[in-house]
Amino acid sequence: MSKLQEAMMLTDKGYGDLKKAIFACTLTNFSAILPAIVMMQFIMELVKPFSGGAVSWTKMWLLFGAGVVAVILVFLCHKNDYRKTYVNSYMQGEATRVSVAEHIRRLPMSVFNSKDLTDLTTNIMGDVANSEHVLSHLVPELFANAISITCICALLAVYDWRMALAIFISVPVAFCIVVLSRKIQERISRKHVAAKLAASARVQEYIEGIKVIRACNMDGERFAVLERSLREMMRLAIKMEVGTGVFVTSAQTILQAGIGLTVLVGTTLLTGGQIAFIPLLIFLLIVVQIYAPVIVLLTLLPELFYFQIGIKRMRDLLDIKPMTGDAEKVLSNFDIVCENVNFSYNKDAEQTIKGLSISIPAGSLTALVGPSGSGKSTVSRLIARFWDTDSGRITIGGQDIKTMDPEHLMSYMSFVFQDVVLFNDTILGNIRIGNREATPEQIIAAAKAARCDDLVDKLPDGYNTMLGENGATLSGGERQRISIARALLKNAPIVLLDEATASLDPENEASIQQAISTLIANKTVLVIAHRLRTIAGADNIIVLDKGQVAEQGTHDELMARDGLYRKLYTIQTESLGWSV
Numbered sequence: 001m002s003k004l005q006e007a008m009m010l011t012d013k014g015y016g017d018l019k020k021a022i023f024a025c026t027l028t029n030f031s032a033i034l035p036a037i038v039m040m041q042f043i044m045e046l047v048k049p050f051s052g053g054a055v056s057w058t059k060m061w062l063l064f065g066a067g068v069v070a071v072i073l074v075f076l077c078h079k080n081d082y083r084k085t086y087v088n089s090y091m092q093g094e095a096t097r098v099s100v101a102e103h104i105r106r107l108p109m110s111v112f113n114s115k116d117l118t119d120l121t122t123n124i125m126g127d128v129a130n131s132e133h134v135l136s137h138l139v140p141e142l143f144a145n146a147i148s149i150t151c152i153c154a155l156l157a158v159y160d161w162r163m164a165l166a167i168f169i170s171v172p173v174a175f176c177i178v179v180l181s182r183k184i185q186e187r188i189s190r191k192h193v194a195a196k197l198a199a200s201a202r203v204q205e206y207i208e209g210i211k212v213i214r215a216c217n218m219d220g221e222r223f224a225v226l227e228r229s230l231r232e233m234m235r236l237a238i239k240m241e242v243g244t245g246v247f248v249t250s251a252q253t254i255l256q257a258g259i260g261l262t263v264l265v266g267t268t269l270l271t272g273g274q275i276a277f278i279p280l281l282i283f284l285l286i287v288v289q290i291y292a293p294v295i296v297l298l299t300l301l302p303e304l305f306y307f308q309i310g311i312k313r314m315r316d317l318l319d320i321k322p323m324t325g326d327a328e329k330v331l332s333n334f335d336i337v338c339e340n341v342n343f344s345y346n347k348d349a350e351q352t353i354k355g356l357s358i359s360i361p362a363g364s365l366t367a368l369v370g371p372s373g374s375g376k377s378t379v380s381r382l383i384a385r386f387w388d389t390d391s392g393r394i395t396i397g398g399q400d401i402k403t404m405d406p407e408h409l410m411s412y413m414s415f416v417f418q419d420v421v422l423f424n425d426t427i428l429g430n431i432r433i434g435n436r437e438a439t440p441e442q443i444i445a446a447a448k449a450a451r452c453d454d455l456v457d458k459l460p461d462g463y464n465t466m467l468g469e470n471g472a473t474l475s476g477g478e479r480q481r482i483s484i485a486r487a488l489l490k491n492a493p494i495v496l497l498d499e500a501t502a503s504l505d506p507e508n509e510a511s512i513q514q515a516i517s518t519l520i521a522n523k524t525v526l527v528i529a530h531r532l533r534t535i536a537g538a539d540n541i542i543v544l545d546k547g548q549v550a551e552q553g554t555h556d557e558l559m560a561r562d563g564l565y566r567k568l569y570t571i572q573t574e575s576l577g578w579s580v
């Protein structure tokens with residue numbers, strides 16, 4: 001793989017397309033010279049009477065014809081150039097976006113702890129857009145201009161090397177200024193990119209938290225935070241423009257000095273009789289023309305440096321190893337066993353799960369209970385391989401889950417989370433996520449079993465009603481019912497219920513409990529529950545405290561002991577009698 005292909009993170013096809021785009025751009029540059037040559041010939045024919053000659057009208061008409069052909073050629077080259085650069089780079093951009101999104105899907109959840117949503121959205125949308133811009137606007141033009149300038153320089157040198165040298169001597173000096181200042185430009189740009197990300201995060205936080213902000217009268221306080229980060233972004237944007245502007249402007253000034261130098265060398269040669277007036281005039285016309293693409297190059301380079309920061313961020317993300325494993329292994333037994341599992345979210349912090357050894361026999365209902373923060377959700381996430389354990393192992397049917405492909409593992413599990421995520425799709429589409437092969441009839445049957453019908457009846461288009469972003473129009477209980485319908489539709493042998501009935505009113509809860517009974521019949525079930533009365537009938541209740549098993553047994557066994565379970569149960573039973 002070539003350095004350029006690697007730097008731009010291009011597929012083989014993308015790299016092939018880039019080479020074609022560079023060729024097309026170079027062709028466009030050369031085609032632009034044709035009208036200039038015809039025009040030059042035209043002028044030379046017109047000024048013939050001044051040197052005692054006569055204008056040949058036949059030649060003038062021929063030149064007119066050549067001019068028309070040249071303009072058509074320029075148009076065709078531009079058209080070809082457009083297709084090869086813009087269309088292809090946007091196609092490559094789409095491929096990159098899909099592969100980044102695919103990659104993110106397979107990353108360990110620890111990545112999402114260290115990166116926030118704005119960061120990842122910027123990766124998929126912003127950084128890929130940057131690389132699209134680099135591919136469509138910068139790289140082809142950069143290479144094409146460099147190639148055409150070098151060719152023209154060589155041609156001019158053949159004609160008169162002294163004039164060619166006068167024209168081109170300022171070009172490398174100008175480039176050196178921009179290239180050598182790269183480190184300074186990159187340092188300012190990195191700060192600007194960081195400020196831009198921070199400002200996006202603040203905007204997102206402000207909009208997402210608008211309800212809390214209003215409820216707590218924090219408008220002024222939070223707005224001040226937002227305003228500060230926006231002002232910082234503006235300050236760094238100006239600093240960056242000044243920082244790069246200084247170098248680019250200095251480079252351009254040095255380059256323009258080449259015009260003066262060419263005039264000086266030209267007039268010296270003319271007075272010495274070493275060059276004729278017309279060739280000198282042509283050189284002077286060329287010097288003005290040739291500096292235009294060089295100036296473009298000088299302004300493109302800092303842009304390239306800037307966009308490299310985003311591309312590097314994307315490369316860093318793609319370098320993170322995704323979770324892998326066997327995607328073929330067929331499980332036939334669903335005993336879940338945790339053997340001396342240790343885990344912490346943050347390597348420097350205290351362990352969240354310490355030496356956990358539990359067994360969830362196939363076909364049984366096991367409940368995980370314990371005080372808030374004791375690690376119940378963490379255990380269920382480890383079983384679903386959202387995270388890998390630090391030490392110890394978790395097996396399902398004797399198979400270490402670390403050796404299994406996470407998506408394949410997930411095909412054996414239905415998960416009902418505390419926070420239900422809904423997509424900007426119809427109710428039907430949101431339930432179908434449970435099983436993409438399901439027919440509409442199967443989906444509706446699952447929805448009915450999860451008591452979604454009364455909620456659907458209220459909606460204008462029934463099951464085909466669009467839910468909007470994250471189902472913002474639904475209540476907590478309604479969202480949870482959709483989530484249960486998904487799990488019912490999936491019909492996986494292992495069911496993980498994380499506070500599944502937490503957001504339901506008593507009436508709803510009773511009917512949902514029936515739906516859950518259907519969902520969990522003959523399955524291996526792990527229920528995380530705060531309301532202990534809901535799991536009193538569980539086969540085994542594991543009580544967690546500070547990431548360790550405090551005690552376990554059936555409800556009656558645990559109540560007979562004077563332990564944590566009995567304490568929690570008593571507090572909850574007493575609190576049921578509270579009123580306000």
Ligand code: ATP
Pocket residue numbers: 113345346352370371372373374375376377378379
């Ligand atoms: P609750 O009953 O309140 O939901 P829990 O028993 O389910 O609590 P966990 O959610 O497993 O507890 O959290 C256990 C500990 O791990 C807590 O101290 C929590 O702050 C921490 N924790 C949970 N999720 C993360 C995360 N994504 N990153 C870092 N720490 C986390």
